[in-house]
Amino acid sequence: MNVEKEVLKIKKRNQRVELDKAWEISWFRKLVIALMTYLIAIIFLYQIKVENYLLSALVPTGGYILSTLSLSPIKKWWVEKRVK
Numbered sequence: 001m002n003v004e005k006e007v008l009k010i011k012k013r014n015q016r017v018e019l020d021k022a023w024e025i026s027w028f029r030k031l032v033i034a035l036m037t038y039l040i041a042i043i044f045l046y047q048i049k050v051e052n053y054l055l056s057a058l059v060p061t062g063g064y065i066l067s068t069l070s071l072s073p074i075k076k077w078w079v080e081k082r083v084k
Contacts, residue, residue: 030068037061 023029041057050056 030065034061034065037064 038061041060045053
């Protein structure tokens with residue numbers, strides 16, 4: 001009976017880990033963070049009275065998006081170098 005409980009615990013943990021992994025790489029998560037970055041940048045730039053704050057807020061947002069796009073290939077390369 002104990003073994004069955006342990007197996008069930010492991011299966012639940014594995015499911016939780018898989019969902020966490022899926023969340024970490026999901027486009028939804030990236031878009032939410034990008035939107036939050038944009039809104040926070042708008043508020044900050046508006047407060048310090050930057051002209052064209054809506055356009056200027058795209059800079060940090062674009063940086064975040066570019067970093068998420070470029071990190072996957074870099075990570076893959078890094079992992080391949082470590083495995084050899």
